[in-house]
Amino acid sequence: MVKEKEKEKGKEQKPKMIEVYIMGKEYEVPQGLTIMKAMEYAGYRFIRGSGCRAGFCGACGTIFRKKGEYKFRTALACQTTVEDGMYLTELPFVPANKAVYDMEELTPGPNSIVSLYPEIARCVSCNTCTKACPQDLQVMDFVQAALRGDIAKAAELSFDCLQCGLCAARCPADIVHYHVAQLARRLYGKYISPISEHLEERNTEINAGKFDEEMEKLTQLNSEELKKLYTERDVET
């Protein structure tokens, strides 16, 4: 009877509450919230360690533990829902070492990454970084590729990296995987990947002023005219 009455109330039904521990203190939060929202519900306000809230920016790396488990788990706080009995904290920043370099002066070779990040040679292939990655990347494999100078492979394997830094925070060898991978992608993009000919051509056209007149016309239009142009544009189907 009681249950049916609750059903009738529909929207007024209160969400199920669960217990979580935020930095060791117990809180009741509604089930279904993300870790980030649960912490906000409990009264925390993020002025750092939070960004896009959509799993793309990598600002909200977090470390937590589930009820009854010994393992530390890592995730993005905006992408992971809370569970009853979770132990939570947020990790607002990873103070990782970042090499300073001038891309114009680098050359892509077997030692170009290891010379800027010599600590990658300390990798013992324990795979802790891979386990920590909220993007499920093969982190150890791209560090290993960087170590042996396979820049293309390191760039490819790390393509979806969000730079959250959880790998570096967990690494027993103090490697900064995400910065290493960024260097690999920069080297790959600048020196190794094939040059896009149509882009080069288009850049030449732009620099030669081919589109200046058209652009000038557009800037003179009012918003109604712009809307009309937009709705009537050619669309590839």
Add this chain to the structure above:
Amino acid sequence: MKIPYYPGCTLKTTAKNFEDTTLAISNVLGIELIELPRWNCCGTVYSLASDDLMHQLAPIRNLIRVQEMGYNNVTTLCSMCYNTLEQANQLVKGDPEKLEKMNSFMDQEEDYTGEVTVVHYLTLLQKEIGFENLPVKVPLTGLTVVPYYGCLLLRPEEISIDNPEKPTIMAELLTVLGADVADHPYKLECCGSYHTVNYKDVVCEKTYNILNSARKRGAEAVVLSCPLCEFNLDVRQKDLKKELAPMPILYFSQLLALSLGLDDSLEFDQHYVNPEPLLKEKGLLR
């Protein structure tokens, strides 16, 4: 035959000539080398501390990758990779407790069962193909060489690819290829290994002794199987304090490729002492 192939870091960079010649040879001999789709550094140096399991993870993880491919053997070229992989393999085969500890640490992989055999490529040639069956097209007639084994193929005894005190495997191979093989007392001497980074002088002295001994016994080139030995014996020749006529250093695979008529992939430009003039003088190279 098909066999998983573990390249190791150096074979992809500074010893690319070692890999490329071996791939060319294998192609001719019908050995299909299947490079491990995922592999990491072998561990570089086998850790002698008996409780230092963290440094055994790298080699054992590579053996798990072989297991994942559905094979129970793997071949490798670099002497150091061979040594590290096989020593770690022997360690866990003989110590189930250590293996269990490492398996429970590597909890995202399947357990290593200890059933993979690491086979050096020289052993593969000797046992699976047979040196006498090699289709030699260009015999290395008139070329006097000495084999240089160094440490890592032969020590410790448990992982040795041959008699650790009196190895003959490379001499047998080179004899079949038609070369004159000289013996020399420094064939097992350590090249100084990674001291080359911080103690260049130590390596230079070793290099001088090894090459001088080879030269005195009539050697015109030294043949080996280790990229680090190659670097020390070859590149360190420019830093020698005593005078020594340049001695070409070659991988066994380069001479084998040459004698099988595969002279497109020799990549002599990766050497400091260019072996080309010698090989041309002997009429072995166009």
